[in-house]
Amino acid sequence: MVDLSVDLGGGHRLPNPLMTASGCAANGKELHRFFDVSDIGAFVTKSVMAEPRSGRGTPRMAETPSCMLNSIGLQGPGIEAFVDEDLPWLQSVGARVLPSIAGSSSTEYAHVAATLRASRSFDAVVGVEVNISCPNVANRGLVFACDPLASAKVIALVREQLPRDIPVFAKLSPDVTDITAIAAACVKAGADGLTMINTLLGMVIDTDRMRPQLGGVTGGLSGPGIRPVAVRAIWQVRQAMFEGRIPTVPIIGVGGVRTGRDALELVAAGASAIQVGTVVFNDPSAPVRVLRELCELLEAKGYDRFTDAVAVAHGR
Amino acid sequence: MVDLSVDLGGGHRLPNPLMTASGCAANGKELHRFFDVSDIGAFVTKSVMAEPRSGRGTPRMAETPSCMLNSIGLQGPGIEAFVDEDLPWLQSVGARVLPSIAGSSSTEYAHVAATLRASRSFDAVVGVEVNISCPNVANRGLVFACDPLASAKVIALVREQLPRDIPVFAKLSPDVTDITAIAAACVKAGADGLTMINTLLGMVIDTDRMRPQLGGVTGGLSGPGIRPVAVRAIWQVRQAMFEGRIPTVPIIGVGGVRTGRDALELVAAGASAIQVGTVVFNDPSAPVRVLRELCELLEAKGYDRFTDAVAVAHGR
Amino acid sequence: MRARVTQEVAEVIATRRVGAYQHITLVAPGVAELARPGQFVALGVGGESSGTLLRRSFSIHRVSPSGTYGGTVEIVVSAVGAGTRWIVERVPHDTIDVVGPLGKAFPLPTDPVACVLVGGGYGSAPLFWLAGELRERGCHVEMVLGAAREDRLFGVVEARRSCDGVTVTTDDGSAGQQGWVSDVLPDVIDRTKAAVVYGCGPMGMLEAITRVAQAHDAVAQVAVEESMACGVGVCMTCVMPVVGSDGRTRMVRSCVEGPVFRGDRVRWDAFDGGHARVPDDAVGAPKVGGH
Amino acid sequence: MRARVTQEVAEVIATRRVGAYQHITLVAPGVAELARPGQFVALGVGGESSGTLLRRSFSIHRVSPSGTYGGTVEIVVSAVGAGTRWIVERVPHDTIDVVGPLGKAFPLPTDPVACVLVGGGYGSAPLFWLAGELRERGCHVEMVLGAAREDRLFGVVEARRSCDGVTVTTDDGSAGQQGWVSDVLPDVIDRTKAAVVYGCGPMGMLEAITRVAQAHDAVAQVAVEESMACGVGVCMTCVMPVVGSDGRTRMVRSCVEGPVFRGDRVRWDAFDGGHARVPDDAVGAPKVGGH
Numbered sequence A, B: 001m002v003d004l005s006v007d008l009g010g011g012h013r014l015p016n017p018l019m020t021a022s023g024c025a026a027n028g029k030e031l032h033r034f035f036d037v038s039d040i041g042a043f044v045t046k047s048v049m050a051e052p053r054s055g056r057g058t059p060r061m062a063e064t065p066s067c068m069l070n071s072i073g074l075q076g077p078g079i080e081a082f083v084d085e086d087l088p089w090l091q092s093v094g095a096r097v098l099p100s101i102a103g104s105s106s107t108e109y110a111h112v113a114a115t116l117r118a119s120r121s122f123d124a125v126v127g128v129e130v131n132i133s134c135p136n137v138a139n140r141g142l143v144f145a146c147d148p149l150a151s152a153k154v155i156a157l158v159r160e161q162l163p164r165d166i167p168v169f170a171k172l173s174p175d176v177t178d179i180t181a182i183a184a185a186c187v188k189a190g191a192d193g194l195t196m197i198n199t200l201l202g203m204v205i206d207t208d209r210m211r212p213q214l215g216g217v218t219g220g221l222s223g224p225g226i227r228p229v230a231v232r233a234i235w236q237v238r239q240a241m242f243e244g245r246i247p248t249v250p251i252i253g254v255g256g257v258r259t260g261r262d263a264l265e266l267v268a269a270g271a272s273a274i275q276v277g278t279v280v281f282n283d284p285s286a287p288v289r290v291l292r293e294l295c296e297l298l299e300a301k302g303y304d305r306f307t308d309a310v311a312v313a314h315g316r
Numbered sequence C, D: 001m002r003a004r005v006t007q008e009v010a011e012v013i014a015t016r017r018v019g020a021y022q023h024i025t026l027v028a029p030g031v032a033e034l035a036r037p038g039q040f041v042a043l044g045v046g047g048e049s050s051g052t053l054l055r056r057s058f059s060i061h062r063v064s065p066s067g068t069y070g071g072t073v074e075i076v077v078s079a080v081g082a083g084t085r086w087i088v089e090r091v092p093h094d095t096i097d098v099v100g101p102l103g104k105a106f107p108l109p110t111d112p113v114a115c116v117l118v119g120g121g122y123g124s125a126p127l128f129w130l131a132g133e134l135r136e137r138g139c140h141v142e143m144v145l146g147a148a149r150e151d152r153l154f155g156v157v158e159a160r161r162s163c164d165g166v167t168v169t170t171d172d173g174s175a176g177q178q179g180w181v182s183d184v185l186p187d188v189i190d191r192t193k194a195a196v197v198y199g200c201g202p203m204g205m206l207e208a209i210t211r212v213a214q215a216h217d218a219v220a221q222v223a224v225e226e227s228m229a230c231g232v233g234v235c236m237t238c239v240m241p242v243v244g245s246d247g248r249t250r251m252v253r254s255c256v257e258g259p260v261f262r263g264d265r266v267r268w269d270a271f272d273g274g275h276a277r278v279p280d281d282a283v284g285a286p287k288v289g290g291h
């Protein structure tokens, strides 16, 4: 049997490296009808902000070849409802939770982190993922993740609000000229790990109506089609760690994983854990299926420990 | 009958807006077995550099969902052979040619442009596309297209070498934080138009061998999966032109076009001409098929002129 | 507890053309056992190398919980795009991946009141099963079927068999009365003194049904059809503005809190040409100048 | 002028299992009319919503320029991945998009010399047609067929019928002699005094054939199998280092300048574990410190 366990920081040993991806699994109840959400390494919740949010108008999605485009607009109940209802439920079923937090300003991020920390079910939390792909109201809506300084500020403030044994993961956007620069800024600011990648900025025109198909005009591109971009981003950042340009921290890989083989691709490029996002819409039990497939592949290749496969493709 | 003709500058009226994409059609002879290469608006040739180049080792490609990854490494005969053999052949069959030029330094670009200009078949040239997605040896291999200054320098030097009635198109990379900044720099430096987009930087791991699948490690991602990124880039740059942040110049759209509907998407977003790249590998006569489908669609929608459909999705 | 759901690889055992539609029977015992009228199934499209990631949703026309092949589920498909074309091209013994049953079923009245069931195009598909359940409870059931032309009507013969009265309309008059279902609905409600109007069909029709029902003191229960990425409640793409029991509007997921909604709860004012705005008074709506 | 080529939507009229392979017959009159032994066809994979963009290449096993159904093209497919799995799952009357004939055919000797045809696995597929043409020219033709195990041999019976001698090898000894084709090849060449050795199979085998042929004063003509994105000469993915008539090495496209190459022209030294380096002495090779 392959040892699948992995420690992403703070001494929280996860039984395996498979996770849901933020915004692709809601907050647990829905997928629990298809598989036991405590069977995967960690459950990543939908990015939550301070206040309840309606999200954007519809249509909110467009299907594209091997991908989809979404503009949900971070619809959610707000952090108060999240800690009162969603987190306790996840705790009740034994899930290890990686809440994803968001904000329109660095102080909003800090407030959300502080509220989370003060909540009664905080014990279920094994880390916090910071979704920095949000428009920064203080900077004409430029997303935090496109600017190393803005990213660093958010991470530093969030880091301050949380106990040391709760690792903070900065979730990076691929829509930048040099992702290693953003990664370096986040790690320097206190990120204990990185999640890569968020969606790519894309757009679809409805050619029947000759206007943008999404209510939000542009949207986020996700799914198997973007996997090569995720692999590249993980590879580049991991390479920068090998070269000492960024301190070595764990990377959570996400982007277009459909099968165990796909997961292994991200792992070999440098990911210590894997999230399955859009593919859940195709197969609601994809996270446990991918886990099983990954495990079988590692076994067939003679690995004793999952962690031995992390980043092996470097230097070959 | 829809009037498909389009003028992209220099008074060269093209009979229609369909083109091949650089590197996806070689230099004409091969596709001429499937359709008459003078039937499309213009034939875009493989990016040519000063000297003959062997390109990279193999494997040079990996198939990915609805996409492919390539690292050819600009294999080619060099500009001398190009003007001695390829360009005269294209002229002999009546093609309108948009040569794509490349270099490792701005002076190499200028040299290639000057050689082209001095060539005996220059009459067949209706414009020059400058592939600025090349590693800049003077800047540790950072590609020109990722840096507004380096891009501007190349464009300015190339512009100087060519007669005024030959429009120069800067071909932009989507792998930047703000594509409008690069577009603005290129237009300011003298670009008469923009081609968008080149491939996205991606990577595939061969999970049998647990090493990068491509000989060149990373490669360019192309095909229908990236179309939403192309539409978004065209939209953003066209929007910046509407807002007066960039002088208005024609945009040649490229990225994931498979059908007439796809072409119309790029057109509605702001493209005045369309290139078909990777899909040629699936269907060697795709450029003429897409042209036919686009024409039928425009007709069904009641357009009299192709140019009336350009950028119509803005402000709806 | 949420309703139970299953995922199974279903074999196509029958498929036949009915007017403009394809009537497909799938062996899906798990779904067949759990489903109620008004629920839907989500079908995977294409095989192993499919570039079509998202499932396609279809109302359940009928289930047969057991039989020669095990439980079956029937759907009625209109081929409008690449996904539905792939589905209607399946031949017997092909398999399709099915997730279901999904969504909330039509609520049934506790008393044996009169009901009118209104179906637009293939929207009638889930109504025959509903009609049967209502009549079992002693309800008087009439049906109104409407479509653009005759070949887009579904189930007129079955309607006559399973209901107490049937009215047909077509836009072009090629069958039944020329006009819209909303033209004939007022009379049918008045005549039958219907307490509930069930509707399934395009959004514009559902809005009209709701309006007519309200004007005639009937409750409208409508099954909507929103674009859905997941169908299981995790993606938030299928939302629409609906008024809750607390009187406040929220963007609710039509895949889990619908597809059946009380017509008077839907904020029809927010819909416009395929888009739905977030009403300004919705919970968490964007405030002027950002959130 | 380049060789003529066509693109057609071909109907599958027969498909049957042969050992580990699927032998498929397609109605493709245009290809059938133009093809020569050694050329290949490129097949589209998946339907309208396929996420598989690139065609898959197959040697032409045989053509019948006319017949009940019009000209047919036969191929022999080993299902190794998603694309070939899709192809072998096609049933009669399904259609497949075919481009062909592609590439250069096996060059035929002008004199009636003895020839040895060596096929590894399905690599034997194009050799029977070649054998027929050679024998028509009066050549003595022997065949060597090798594979890992018996079920991976293709065409042993047909070889016995169409050749002057057949030697079979398998790695595990499950059929013929245990060992590799290169173990038996020296004897066959010596015995027949063959002037030409034709080979089709995995790269390692082609290199061995070339080595043996050279050592025994025969010319090797080998059909290679490189990963191809377009198959028609426009993408430059299928290149390999080959020495030209001027003695200089170039990265040449195996889809148009191959797939058949003279074995002694291929730079076998550049191949290593699925990769092929650009030899330092190749035209336009990267210089130290960049180009």
Ligand SMILES: Cc1cc2nc3c(=O)[nH]c(=O)nc-3n(C[C@H](O)[C@H](O)[C@H](O)COP(=O)(O)OP(=O)(O)OC[C@H]3O[C@@H](n4cnc5c(N)ncnc54)[C@H](O)[C@@H]3O)c2cc1C
Residues within 6 Å of the ligand: A063, C040, C054, C055, C056, C057, C058, C059, C060, C075, C076, C077, C078, C079, C080, C081, C082, C083, C084, C085, C122, C125, C224, C225, C226, C227, C228, C259
């Ligand atoms: C709850 C529910 C029940 C439905 N019941 C039926 C039924 O019984 N019979 C039937 O024929 N159709 C039904 N539909 C509509 C059916 O799902 C769409 O026609 C189908 O998804 C179109 O897919 P396509 O690939 O052919 O079209 P495309 O236009 O190519 O699809 C592109 C994308 O848009 C979505 N989409 C397009 N049209 C619709 C639509 N009308 N509703 C929702 N999403 C859409 C697709 O799912 C896909 O994601 C139902 C939809 C829903 C949500």
Ligand SMILES: Cc1cc2nc3c(=O)[nH]c(=O)nc-3n(C[C@H](O)[C@H](O)[C@H](O)COP(=O)(O)OP(=O)(O)OC[C@H]3O[C@@H](n4cnc5c(N)ncnc54)[C@H](O)[C@@H]3O)c2cc1C
Residues within 6 Å of the ligand: B063, D040, D054, D055, D056, D057, D058, D059, D060, D075, D076, D077, D078, D079, D080, D081, D082, D083, D084, D085, D122, D125, D224, D225, D226, D227, D228, D259
């Ligand atoms: C000139 C030529 C002739 C061939 N003749 C035959 C034949 O007669 N019978 C037969 O069974 N196969 C033949 N092949 C190999 C066949 O093309 C591959 O097995 C097939 O492309 C694999 O596709 P896949 O989707 O099943 O595998 P995957 O591994 O999923 O394919 C992934 C990608 O790699 C490429 N690829 C994988 N294996 C090969 C390979 N061996 N050669 C080239 N590309 C590959 C595919 O084309 C695809 O682009 C031939 C290949 C070439 C180039």
Ligand SMILES: Cc1cc2nc3c(=O)[nH]c(=O)nc-3n(C[C@H](O)[C@H](O)[C@H](O)COP(=O)(O)O)c2cc1C
Residues within 6 Å of the ligand: A021, A022, A023, A024, A046, A047, A070, A072, A074, A100, A131, A171, A197, A198, A199, A220, A221, A222, A223, A224, A226, A254, A255, A256, A257, A275, A276, A277, A278, A279, C235
């Ligand atoms: C519908 C949808 C909603 C998403 N919402 C969020 C979110 O709230 N926060 C976040 O960090 N990422 C969000 N993402 C991005 C995913 O978590 C993931 O990074 C991305 O989709 C790439 O992975 P995938 O290809 O596996 O989907 C969302 C993606 C989708 C498709």
Ligand SMILES: Cc1cc2nc3c(=O)[nH]c(=O)nc-3n(C[C@H](O)[C@H](O)[C@H](O)COP(=O)(O)O)c2cc1C
Residues within 6 Å of the ligand: B021, B022, B023, B024, B046, B047, B070, B072, B074, B100, B131, B171, B197, B198, B199, B220, B221, B222, B223, B224, B226, B254, B255, B256, B257, B275, B276, B277, B278, B279, D235
């Ligand atoms: C095999 C291959 C080679 C390419 N070579 C070049 C090139 O030499 N110069 C260039 O500007 N773009 C090159 N491109 C990029 C294409 O011209 C095009 O911009 C990109 O592939 C996106 O379009 P597509 O999705 O239609 O292929 C190449 C693309 C491919 C797939």
Ligand code: FES
Residues within 6 Å of the ligand: C227, C228, C229, C230, C231, C232, C233, C234, C235, C236, C237, C238, C239, C253, C254, C255, C256
């Ligand atoms: S379709 Fe995903 S939440 Fe409703």
Ligand code: FES
Residues within 6 Å of the ligand: D227, D228, D229, D230, D231, D232, D233, D234, D235, D236, D237, D238, D239, D253, D254, D255, D256
């Ligand atoms: S496969 Fe494209 S050039 Fe040979």
